[in-house]
Amino acid sequence: MPLRAKVASSVSRTAAALSRAAGRGDGSVIGGWIGLKIDPDLLAHLSAGRAIALVSGTNGKTTTTRLTTAAVGVLGRVATNSFGANMPTGHTSALAKAGSTPYAVLEVDEHYLAQVLEATEPHVVALLNLSRDQLDRAKEVAMMAQLWRAALVRHPDLRVVANADDPMVVWAATPPADPSRGHVPPQVTWFSAGQRWHDDSWVCPECGSTIQRSGEQWWCTGCPLRRPQPQWTVEDDGVLDPTGAWHKVQLQLPGKVNLGNAATALAVAAEFGVRPVDAVSRLGTVTSVAGRYAQVDRDGRNIRLLLAKNPASWLEAFDMADVAPTLLSINARDPDGLDTSWLFDVDFSPLRGRQVLITGDRAYDLAVRLDVNGVPFQHVRSFDDAVRAVPPGRLEVIANYTAFQDIRAELDRVN
Secondary structure, eight states: OOHHHHHHHHHHHHHHHHHHHTTSOOSTTHHHHHHHHHOTTHHHHHHTTOEEEEEEOSSSHHHHHHHHHHHHTTTSOEEEOTTOOOSHHHHHHHHHHHOSOSEEEEEEOGGGHHHHHHHHOOSEEEEOOOOOOOTTTSOOHHHHHHHHHHHHTTOTTOEEEEETTOHHHHHHHOOOOBGGGTBOOOEEEEEEOOOOOOTTOSBOTTTOOBEEEETTEEEESSSSOBOOOOSEEEETTEEEOTTSOEEEOOOSSOSHHHHHHHHHHHHHHHTTTOOHHHHHHHHTTOOOBTTBTOEEEETTEEEEEEEOOSHHHHHHHHHHSOSSOEEEEOOOSTTTOSOOGGGGGSOOGGGTTSOEEEESTTHHHHHHHHHHTTOOOEEOSSHHHHHHHSOSEEEEEEEOHHHHHHHHHHTTSOO
16 A cells, blocks of 8 residues: 555554543544544555445345355455444444455445445445435435445445345346446346335336335336346245255344344355355354344343334334334434334334333323324333333343444343
C-alpha cells in the first residue's frame, strides 16, 4: 500500500484497540472513521488483493455474513465485520484489524452497496431481501431496488447470488443490457430462502402491475417479470445444491429463516470454489451473532436474545421464539428510526397464550398495539424487573436495535 494508506491503517488499528480497552465499544467504527480521515481511499487500498464477498439486504445480513465467513473459511483466513458495523467505516476498520488475508466477507448496509462495490471491487455480492425499514430515514423499497439495479449494471464481471423469492431483489439483480453504454447484466445465481413477508412486493417494480402468487411461484400480471428457477433451495432440514445433491444442515441457530441464510452462505462460498460438502459442517459452529440468538443463564432463567427491527424481522422472530414468557422491548432512537407506526404492520397475535412483558423507551406505543391485537401484557420498567417477573425457565427477549443493545450490555455485551 502507499505510505499514507499504511499510516492510516496503523492508526485505525490503534484507535480501535484503544476504544476496546477503554470499554467504549468494540472499535468497529471509530478505527475506520479515523483511518478514512487520514486516507479517503483507505478502503480501496485495504481491499486490493483480496477475494471479497459482500452481503446486503434489509434483514439477515449479519447472520448470513457470519455463516458465509464460516463456509469460506475452508479456504483460509477470512476478514469480516463480525459485529455488524456495515458502513464503509466498519469495513475499513475490519480489514485494517484483520491484516493481510486472502478473503473477506463483508456485511453492507443496503444504502451503501453502490459505494462499497466501487471501493472493494468484490468477486461476488449476495442480495438477500428488501422490505420497509426505519420509515423516517430509509428509502422507499422500490427506490432502493432501483439504486441496486443501477449499481449492478456498472459491474458486468460481478457474480451475484440473489433471492429468487423476493420480486424486488429479482428485478434489481436483472438490469437490462445497454451495449451502447457498455452495460451488461451481471451473472446471477439464484437461491430460494423463502419470503414470508409479502407486504412490500405486491406491485411490480417494472410496470406497476399486480404481483400474483401461488405456492412458491410469483409473477407479474403485466410484464415478463417472474420468479426465476433457483439453483439452491431449502428442502426439509437441508439444502439442495445446483447438482441436485442434498446436504443436511445442522445449525445452532433457531428458525427456518436461518436455513435460508445457510443456503445463501453455501451459494456464496461456492463462487469461491468451496464445495458444499466441505462447508456445511462449518455452519454448525456458529452459535450466536453479535448477541443475536445468544443464551444467558441468570437467576434461574435461561434468557435468549432475538433482534427484530422491522415488520419482516418481527414475523421471523415470532417463528423462532419458543412458547415461553416473552419480553418485548422497543426504543425509537436514531439508529432505530423515530417513527414507531410500523408496529401496526406487525401481527402480534402469535403471542397470545403466553406471558408477555413490555419495556423500553416506547413501551406505551407497544402497549397500544398489543391491546388492539388482544394480547394481554405486563409493563416492566427494566430488564431486571422482567427477569424477576417470570418463573424459572426460558425467557425469550425480542427487541429492536438500541433496545437489544441495552439488554446485551446488561448481560456484559454477550456475543
